[in-house]
Amino acid sequence: MIRKVVPNVTQACQGIKNGMTLMFGGFGLSGIPENAIAQIVKLNKNHLTCISNNAGVDDFGLGLLLQKKQIKKMISSYVGENAEFERQMLSGELDVELIPQGTLAQRCQAAQGGFPAFYTPAGYGTEVAEGKETREFNGKWYVLEKAFEADFAFIKAWKGDEAGNLIFKGTARNFNPNMCGAAKITVVEVEELLPAGALDPNQVHIPGIFVQRIFQGENYEKRIEQLTVRKRN
Amino acid sequence: MALSKEQIAKRIAKEVKDGYYVNLGIGIPTLVANFVREDINVEFQSENGVLGMGPFPFEGEEDPDLINAGKQTITTLPGASFFDSAMSFSMIRGQHVDLTILGAMEVSELGDIANWKIPGVMVKGMGGAMDLVASADNIIVAMMHTNKAGESKLLKKCTLPLTGVGCVKKVVTNLAVLEITKNGFQLLERAPGVSVEEIVDATEGNLIINGKIPEMVF
Numbered sequence: 270m271i272r273k274v275v276p277n278v279t280q281a282c283q284g285i286k287n288g289m290t291l292m293f294g295g296f297g298l299s300g301i302p303e304n305a306i307a308q309i310v311k312l313n314k315n316h317l318t319c320i321s322n323n324a325g326v327d328d329f330g331l332g333l334l335l336q337k338k339q340i341k342k343m344i345s346s347y348v349g350e351n352a353e354f355e356r357q358m359l360s361g362e363l364d365v366e367l368i369p370q371g372t373l374a375q376r377c378q379a380a381q382g383g384f385p386a387f388y389t390p391a392g393y394g395t396e397v398a399e400g401k402e403t404r405e406f407n408g409k410w411y412v413l414e415k416a417f418e419a420d421f422a423f424i425k426a427w428k429g430d431e432a433g434n435l436i437f438k439g440t441a442r443n444f445n446p447n448m449c450g451a452a453k454i455t456v457v458e459v460e461e462l463l464p465a466g467a468l469d470p471n472q473v474h475i476p477g478i479f480v481q482r483i484f485q486g487e488n489y490e491k492r493i494e495q496l497t498v499r500k501r502n
Numbered sequence: 503m504a505l506s507k508e509q510i511a512k513r514i515a516k517e518v519k520d521g522y523y524v525n526l527g528i529g530i531p532t533l534v535a536n537f538v539r540e541d542i543n544v545e546f547q548s549e550n551g552v553l554g555m556g557p558f559p560f561e562g563e564e565d566p567d568l569i570n571a572g573k574q575t576i577t578t579l580p581g582a583s584f585f586d587s588a589m590s591f592s593m594i595r596g597q598h599v600d601l602t603i604l605g606a607m608e609v610s611e612l613g614d615i616a617n618w619k620i621p622g623v624m625v626k627g628m629g630g631a632m633d634l635v636a637s638a639d640n641i642i643v644a645m646m647h648t649n650k651a652g653e654s655k656l657l658k659k660c661t662l663p664l665t666g667v668g669c670v671k672k673v674v675t676n677l678a679v680l681e682i683t684k685n686g687f688q689l690l691e692r693a694p695g696v697s698v699e700e701i702v703d704a705t706e707g708n709l710i711i712n713g714k715i716p717e718m719v720f
Contacts, residue, residue: 296550296587297573299566322587349626350573358625367618367625370549371591371633378588390595390636394614394667397632427567439567439584440551446586474586491566494573498561 270465273433273457273483281456281484282308285421288341289314292377292422292448293321293331297350297494300441301330302423304458304486310334318342320417322373322444324354329492338362344417346370350494368397372414374444379416380451381479386415419452425486426475429459430468433477442474450479458486503695504676505718510644512537512720514603514674517642523547525594525634527604528572530644534603545581547599549590549630554582571630594630595637602638604631606645606670608660611686611707613670615643616662628665635666647675647704654706656680656687677701679718686710691718 275281295301310333325332342364348354357363369391388411392398402413424445427438449455462485511533520542546555548570556577564575608616618628673680678701679691686708694717
């Protein structure tokens with residue numbers, strides 16, 4: 270067994286430098302690597318390019334990095350919940366690349382699986398396709414999109430073991446599995462870190478080969494963005 | 503009388519057939535789930551990674567690890583499944599999802615749709631909308647016929663940045679049900695009490711009216 274465990278978030282985040290490209294799992298505030306984000310805020314690294322479906326809210330998630338102006342460029346599909354983001358973008362302080370959500374996922378998946386690029390119909394005929402190669406297959410047009418190149422991927426999983434095998438929970442899974450192994454170094458934080466053998470290999474979502482560092486996360490806030498409930502009757 | 507948002511959703515629900523996997527966008531489309539007939543089997547897909555979405559949870563039973571694409575807390579129904587984002591969009595691009603219902607700011611008579619950006623004013627992003635409209639065979643747009651300034655949202659040509667080209671098949675608004683054909687918007691039904699003239703006045707794109715236009719039945 271190859272051990273991937275590091276003792277804490279400080280060691281897990283070693284090697285992050287100004288100007289690097291970082292990937293973050295999560296959809297909205299669900300399944301975001303809360304511990305790693307807090308550590309990057311603390312390290313005060315800046316000029317970062319961040320790849321994440323969303324940009325958090327003003328005071329949580331990647332919004333914390335935006336507040337401190339640590340992000341130079343953001344690659345996302347939807348940023349609607351963050352007023353500070355919108356302000357920095359409209360004022361030109363923040364460079365933003367908005368891309369279709371499925372394209373974002375597939376650019377991660379391509380990086381993980383060794384594909385330099387792929388064709389997708391998403392965005393054909395729109396400004397997303399401007400400057401990109403397009404090609405017709407069987408009468409339909411597609412846009413060539415490239416795999417991401419990132420330095421670190423920060424992942425949040427539900428359970429993981431010492432070998433770096435991972436299991437995700439509910440819709441907190443989202444982009445996390447696609448980003449594992451899609452960057453030079455994949456750093457995973459888990460709610461429950463278990464000894465090797467504790468996870469049923471049949472149930473593993475992501476094998477440890479895609480993971481370089483895993484650590485026991487702490488103090489998860491797991492904020493809910495839109496609380497919607499129904500009354501009992 | 504022009505339809506309420508709930509009534510638009512109720513009319514669209516009639517388009518949902520037994521055995522369909524359906525993706526609902528944010529806003530009016532989300533309401534469609536409340537009006538689908540109970541004697542048919544349908545599964546709702548949310549592109550953040552769930553099939554078999556159920557109603558909102560009871561108070562106190564909400565789970566931050568269980569949300570829909572609008573970031574709302576949800577529940578799952580028996581037979582539900584979770585998956586990652588790449589697989590979710592394989593379902594969408596691979597045309598395994600049977601029906602996509604989404605909102606729009608503008609639709610053109612050619613079936614182009616704009617719903618993600620107002621340059622310099624509102625830039626929230628496209629989320630999964632571009633993947634959905636580029637891939638789905640069966641796309642219904644749910645929206646108001648006119649904007650807040652009273653201007654038509656059914657246009658000859660979209661003025662806002664496009665989300666997709668030539669992809670919308672049907673539009674259900676507070677005034678009418680329209681199908682997009684080679685020649686423009688074909689008027690199929692009108693909202694109860696709304697005249698054809700009112701629809702003509704509220705539609706900038708080419709409107710095709712053949713014979714007597716029936717009122718919607720719910």
